Each structure stands twice: as C-alpha cells, then as structure tokens.
Amino acid sequence: MSSTGLYVAISVAACFFLVPFYLLIRNALSTDPEITGENWKFFPTHIQWGNITEPFADTTVDFGQSMVNSLVVGVLHTVGTLFVCSLAGYGLARIPYRHANKIFYAVLVTLMVPAAVTFVPSFVLVSSLGWVDSYRGLIIPGLFSGFTCFLFRQYFLGFPKELEEAARVDGLGYWGAYWRVVVPNSLNFFAAIATITFINGWNSFLWPLVIGQDPSAWTVQVALSSYTTNQTVNYHLIFMATAISILPLLFVFLFLQRWLVQGIAQTGIKG
Amino acid sequence: MSTTTTRGLASPAPAKVTKTRPRRGPRGTRTFNFWLFTSPFLIGLIVFVYIPIGWSVYLSFFEARFTVTPSDFVGLDNYRQMLTDSNFTGSLGTFTAFAAFIVPTTWAVSLGLALLVNRLRFMRAFYRSVFFLPTACSYVAASLIWKMSIFNGVRFGLANTVIGWFGVDNVAWLANPDPPWYWLVILTARLWLQSGFYMILFLAALQNIPRELYEAAAIDGAKPGWQTFRHITLPQLRATSTAVILLLLVAAYQAFDEFFNLLSKTTWGRPPLVELYYTALGQNQNYGAGSAGAVILTLLICVVTLFQGRIMGFGRGDQSQ
16 A cells, blocks of 8 residues: 555545544534534534533533532542552552462452443442442442452562562551552553543443432433433534533543553553 | 563572561551551452342342342242343344444454554554544443434434435434344444544554564565565464454443443343343332343353453463563
C-alpha cells in the first residue's frame, strides 16, 4: 500500500468512527424540528447554546442530581478500589506469611465469576443491608476487585527491593515504608489503574440500574437510559444530556491519555 | 521461563543474601502486618463476593419468589425449570450468535486499525485518538445515539436518510424481529465501542516485535506485505490475539447494556444477563430461578476463564514481569 493509499484508507475509517460523535453534537445543538425535518440538515442553522441548560431544568428526569451522583460514585469508587486493592496486593506480594499463597488462590478463584453474573445475589445481600438507593450500595460492593488486587500484586512483585530495604534501615515498619517509599515511587502505576477504574465506574450500568430503585439515586447512565422509555421524546434534550454525560471522560482522555494507554497496555481488561 | 525463586535482581555474591532479618519496627510481627494490609480487601471479598455466590447457590435450590429467606426446598427444580425454559435456552442461543459475529469482527477491525496506525509516519497520535475515542462513550450513550439518531426507524434517522437517497424505503431497524435488522444495530454499536480499546492492545504488541525479524525475512526474500504479515507479524501476535479473543468472549457473555437499552421491552434478542434480570427482578421476582440461571452461567464461564487462566499464566509460580 502506498503512503497516499494508506492515508486515504485510514481517513475513511476515521470518518466512520467520528459519525456518531458528529450526530451527537449536531443533535445536541439543534432544535427538534431541524432534527426531525423532512430534509437532512448537516448543521444546525443557528447553534442552540441554550440547549445546554435544558437537561438540568427538565422536571421529568433529575439530570443534575444524576451527574452529581455519578461524580461522587466515580471518585469514591476509584479512590476506594485503589486503596483496598493496592494494600492487599502489596501484602500478598511482599510480606512473607505461611498461608499467603492459599489466600492468593482464594482471590484468583473470584476472577472466574464475573461480577455481572452475580448481580442477583449481590442485590439480595445489599437490599437486606438496607443499602438500596444509597451511595453505600452503589460504591462499596464494587470495591473488592480480585483483578485489580491481582494487578497490584504482580506490579509489586517487580518493585525494586532496595528502596524498601533502605527504608527499613531507617527504622520504618512495613506500614511506614509502604506509604513513604513504595506509594510515592509507584504513582505512575496508580494513575494508570485509576484512570481505567474511573472509566469503568462512570460507564457501569447494570449495578446502578439494580440499586437505583428511586430516581434520586440514579447515576447518569440510569438517567440516560430512562429517556428511552419516556412518553414524550425530546431529541435535543436527550442528546445534550448524553453529550454532557460524556464530558468528564473526554476530560480524562484529553489530560490523562498517557496513563490511560499505559493502563490498558498493562491490564488489557475492561471491567 | 524458569521457575526461579529470586525476584528482582539476583545478588552478586551469595554471602550478601539477606536472610530473614530479626523482627523489628514498632508493630511487631510479620503476620500482623500481613493481615493489616490484606484484611480490608479480604473481608470485603468474603462479604460482597463469596457470600453472594454462596447465597445464590443456596437460593437456587429453593422456591423463592419475592423473598430471599425461603423455606421451600425444591432440589434441582429451578435448574430443570431454567434449562427447559425456552427463554433462557434461547438467550444462550442469542449469546452464541452474538459472539460468533462480534468476536471475529472486532478482532479483525482492531487488528486492521492497529496495523494501519502502526505504519503512519505523521499524525499517528491523532488517528490513534480518533479510534480510541469511542472508549469514552458508555454503552448507554452509544445505545441512545444508535437508537434515536442512526437507526431511527423513521425517515430522519441517518441510516434511513442514506438509503432514501438511493430510493430505498424506510426500515424499522429495531421494531421488527423479522427480518432481524436489530442485529446490525447491536453489532455495529459494540464494534464501534470496543475496537479502539483492543487496537491499543495490538499496537502495544506490534511495537514489541523485534525489527530484526523483518530484516531477516527481507534478506530471506520474503515480500513485504502479505507474506511478511502472514509469516512474521501474525505468529508474533499470537499471545495477544488469543488474549483479545478470550476477553471479547467474556465481554460478549456479559452483554447487557446495549441490549437492554436498544431493545427495551421487546421479547426478542435477549442475551443471558438480560433474561436473568427480567427473571429475578421483573414481574415475578423469582430469585430461585434467577439464581439457578446465574449458577448455570457461572459454570459456563468458569470453563472459559479456566482456559483463559491457562493462557494468561495464573498460578505458575511468582515471576516478576
């Protein structure tokens, strides 16, 4: 393939990939008559910047609340997952203990059972704890990812021992050395796992759908989903809400792409 | 790989090997430290993973509707009910058809994109970002774009507009199980969402192929293009390809979001998780049957992940990467 042919081929492919984004933005900034009109309009005649506030003013779906819920859940889910999984990964990798291997296998076994498949009993458990419609129910059950723990363990196995030994000589225990030496020297890896975890948390749908029985506890994905079953279809509002829901992740993509790509190359797994 | 026990750097002189140091530090024993680090995670794992699984198995042997503390033991009745329920077995068929299409196509598209991007001299980052961007989109958001804008059954949907230019009548893409156009909607949505992610994996693998291999092949008279690709690139990508195919399979197995949102309330095109959702949390709240279905699915996926574990090399001793 010649160089020109290569660029033609890849540009055609790129156009196909960008079509959905074009439609999203076009519809979000148009009026409904322009979207549903007889003739296809490639661009809105007048860009409707006023559409931006509409989802927040909508009375049928509390979109603003759902964005707040998603941000709170996304951030706490990420921080919490990194906290518990990195500690466990370090313990399993670095602290000698007789039964560590058995415990590690008990963690690995859970990888066989995808969380999505056990949503029925998980829901049963969470509802018996009284956590339906609460941040607790949305966040806590998802923190204990065997896979993330596994990744941290693998990473810490390859972490240079000399740094900890130096800390040990300075009289720090495991705990002190971990926070003062290991974590500050692993920030790249933490950032990579954090971006992936945040994206998965933000985009997850099945669990928030099950837990969010009451609209006040909906995450943004559940709110978007509810638009599909509404009686009145308000196209520009729905597309504007969808566009706003993607914004935080576009932000992650633009500013954290290095870690994101590194994280994917390291993990190769999407939740 | 040898199953060596030295991790990290081997020390130059045996005398330097640090034996277990005397315990020190303010917090006593190693065992205490081990539990200090691991117990938050392990307790959570027991409560939110092991207990639900156990509970699920327990419920699956009981008649449990609208209750999670049943008393009516029915043995394998729920399993029999699920396995003879045409909806549930049909959902397994739906998954099989879905996987048979989406796994090879995503594999081919993501590999193709990676090969193209890998050959670019300039604007490489730009094109990589374009193909990667859909990963930022959730399945729900993509479902909305697909359902309401691209494959909208009326004239102003993009697909109907385009075929209209060629004088073809409107197609009700999602509203009709026959002909099953809804498959086109579902497959293109997932293809668009997934391909960029797996492209990144292939790109990373392509950059790890030693250049000398290509040079040696050129000296041996291999023509650039198909021959080189067939005999150098593909074999070098075998591990990544296998991993990608398994990841795609497991992901397809758990498909829920786009089916639920694209085909809301329809009775056709239900994959296993959607079927379970309606069984357990729908009108009848049949936790017993839902749990039995979950156990069946888990057993099925265990087979796949065991196979996957083999390939990813879990439990082959500790090796630093």
